[in-house]
Amino acid sequence: MNDPLVLLVMVGLLSIACQFFAYKVKLPAILPLLIVGILIGPVFGALNADDLFGELLFPIVSLSVAIILFEGALTLKKDDIAGHGKMVRNLCSVGVVVTWLIAAFAAHYLLSVSWSIAFLFGAIVTVTGPTVIVPMLRSVRPNHKVANILRWEGIVIDPVGALLAVLVFEFIVSAQGALSHTFYAFGITLLTGLGFGAAAGIGLGISLKNNWIPQYLVNTAVLTVILGVFAASNVIAHESGLLTVTVAGIILANMKGVNIEGILEFKETLSVLLISGLFILLATRLDLNAIAQLGWAAAFVILAIMYIARPISVFISSWGTSLTLKELALISWIAPRGIVAAAVSALFALKLEEQGFPQSEIIVPMVFLVIITTVVVQSLTAKLVAKLLGVRAPIPNGFLLFGGNRFSQLLAKELQEQGIYTCIADTNWNAISDCRMQDIPVYFGNPMSEHASLHLELNRFGNVLILSPYRQLNPLVSFHFEDALGKGKVWGLSNNEQLSRPSHKVSSHYANKLTLFGEGITYAYLASAVAKGATVKTTRLTDAFRFEDYQETYGERAIPLVYIDTHNVFHVVLANNDFEPAAGWRLISLITPKDSGLP
Template sequence: MQIGSFDNDGIVFLIAFLLISGVFAAKFSSRIGLPSLVLFILVGMLIGSDGLGFVYFDNAELAQMAGILALIIILFEGGLQTKWKTVRAVALPSISLATVGVLLTSLITGFAVHYILDVSWYEGLLFGAIVGSTDAAAVFAALKERNIKAKMGATLEAESGTNDPMAVFLTLIFIELLSQPNTSLWIMIPSFFWQMGIGLLLGLGIGKLASFSINRINLESSGLYPIFTLSFGFITYSIASGIDASGFLAVYVSALVIGNSELTYRYSISQFNEGFAWMAQILMFVILGLLAFPGHVFQINVITQGLIISFVLIFVARPVAVFLSLIKMKYTMKEKIFLSWAGLRGAVPIVLATFPIVAGIENAVLYFNIIFFVVLTSALVQGSSINTVAKKLGLMGPVKDTPHHSIELISIAKANAEMVQFQANNDNAVVGKKLKDIEFPTRATISAIVRGDRLITPYGDTEIKPGDFLYILVSRKYKEDLRKMLNEKKNNK
């Protein structure tokens, strides 16, 4: 690895340049409908040795470490933002897609690769295992701010957040079989159930511990709470990986528990992790772009073989896996078609493609170049057309109405009070009522109402309307009473 002739100041400037480029790339990509990860990768390839020559980078181990750290941050942020009530309804199909679906995708793709690349069966199946899973970073980024139906979005996010264990397990199995031909496949199978089971239990346990600790600790600065929260993500991964369980699964589950718990400084934690996840995503894809040499990736044989494999993966392996994984589950034909199309590949396959290189597997560099091309193809073809396909299939949901405003109290933890944010919907009992007619719990005061882009000062005659965001200061002692009152439905009156 060489970074030109840069000194420390030059390296700092380079990092700043990459982050700024990433921000503009994200903004530009949203306008043209192109997945941001493609532009991040292109930035890395542009400044690499085959491009402008600013950076020479060929350290697969360092890229692997950077990818793992970034995926921890991205999975943790994704878990924090995922609502359990949405995921619960799609838990079974998501798990089926994350296990049976990944296995079927890997096998079908692996068989095709055996003939397309004229390699051994184990080598073909290793390739299939590497590209077998959808990617959390790509899926979270693609679905953010897009109005896909909640059921579809939840299925894809839950699948991508939990399918890494199967992909990692299959990848390591075939690397082991190629390195040690005498290894018994049957001896390795129990380790998969250990990885999944212990990863799940660790995620649940550490998630509950983290939620308890965040609410009980009294820190001097509100800025410490997001850092304290994120530290549990790294702790979860390290403990799980240390005992050969699935670190990625444990991180996602722990974040899911934390994100669905009552937290102090929830919005500071959420905003910090969202920004940090964007930074991790930018740097990760730029580094992966640096690792890929355009002169190697865009060779005629790589392009030709990559296109054929991409066709098999997108139009054969993924659809077959989706339809078989969701047998007798409540998904319509159109929903299955959409799930088949939205199985994006991204960082995980590229990071997994570094494993054979590090292990010294024959043809590993060729695998990396073709896998890199397959990921780009998936992002360009599938990622850029998700909205179009959803519209054609009638699977668009209501416009997402997320608040771009927040109210924070600096000393909220010490005051033993919290600012609760609540969005009123048509079926809430408080909608249509005036504030003076609503019986709020003791020590609960509405501080502000945000309606669209307007801040409304609350008075007794102010009427609550659908879509209003209420900001209510309440004593922690009465927070649960307030939550129950706000969530009361009109037909329960």
């Protein structure tokens, strides 16, 4: 099969299949992507990236890595790392040097390679990368401090490690390893990366803030500008482009008054496509015979990187920080290598082979062995390690109730009684005061604010219920949290506006969310029911008291709110769902008095 069109489509289809499989089994997608790449490449010979793209392969890889790093940098908010900047700074400086030296010494003495090749290999494997860190963090769910440190390190360390690899490469290829040439290359690379990155980030931020770019062109303009400065930076200083795009992304993410949500969503989608394709394509270039020839020495090098270099670099970097021993242990355990290591190793190995450097052919197989081993071992064990260390965040099955009215208070108290973490958010101080008097966790303010993202412990919530009377604010809160938690996690009360004149109706997309607790259950109805003495209570079904008995006992006086099944899974009652509660289920309901007069 030599048709390029068919091969490209095949890579795309396999990429999506691997991503979906990884999502289902909760593993970083890099693992199935690498396996598929190896199978269709060196095993069955169906595809070879060099034959497919020729000389265009590495320009495509470089541009793709630039987009991936820029997208990752857009997620780096300085407030997320408040109090832990020292740890990240040390990991990306002192930690890099420690890892580099230990990996280089291990490669030299265990693999019997020259010092030049050993130090280049050590520089390449200093990087971790957001492509594998972020999916792993979703699965492991470490506490807020550890998650932010690992995420920042994974993004910032990529250009740092790539820059170190560039310097080592320049030292190797320069005449007699001239230090003056190396220091000159370092200075030019650093100045170019910082200068171009700052100019691009500030320039794009000002343009977006002042609406100089039409809305429909924003994503395209940002993408092309970033690729443009990446290429220009690389022309001036080899491989400085990675530093450029990282600096640009961090500056743009932290400029006040600049809305990057649309850009970030576009870049995330693009990054998933690029990451998937790149891993498969690069894996097709692997030489299995070269890997087999490395022998057991390669295993000992990997063990030295994972269990000597990483813990030492983490503990040295933590000097003077407030991190606990257990948090440091988990950070030491999680350091998978990703796309930047794969791309940089392939690029430099090819250049060294072209110049006739001996032993350069071992760089790519060794780096891919490090990638595969770290991803497999840490993906399968990190969750258990985090659990044993007691540094996992709670399961995100809590409820955030927007609106601190009396009904919300009754529901929150009952959810708490059932062991469900529940918090009420409201901008009304009197409502918040009432909640505090009942020991209900609260957030006073706008739950969509940047302050809320730092103080509301959003990682604890799996459901958001909109129970407030603020008709202008409710839709905004609904869409904000749907974007954060995903579809099917945010619901609101009906406002009966769909029955009014067409000009007063809400959008159908928003109306689909207004089905909480059943058809026609409005804020006014709940407020009236509570005012007339309605209570929220939990009823446990048994073989002797079935759901039919429950309905017969309470009739229309009971409005089911939340069902809790025998697996302790919570089901919010909606107008369009149909549950069949069985023995062992718990039903949280609003029970109205017999003489309330409510329909």
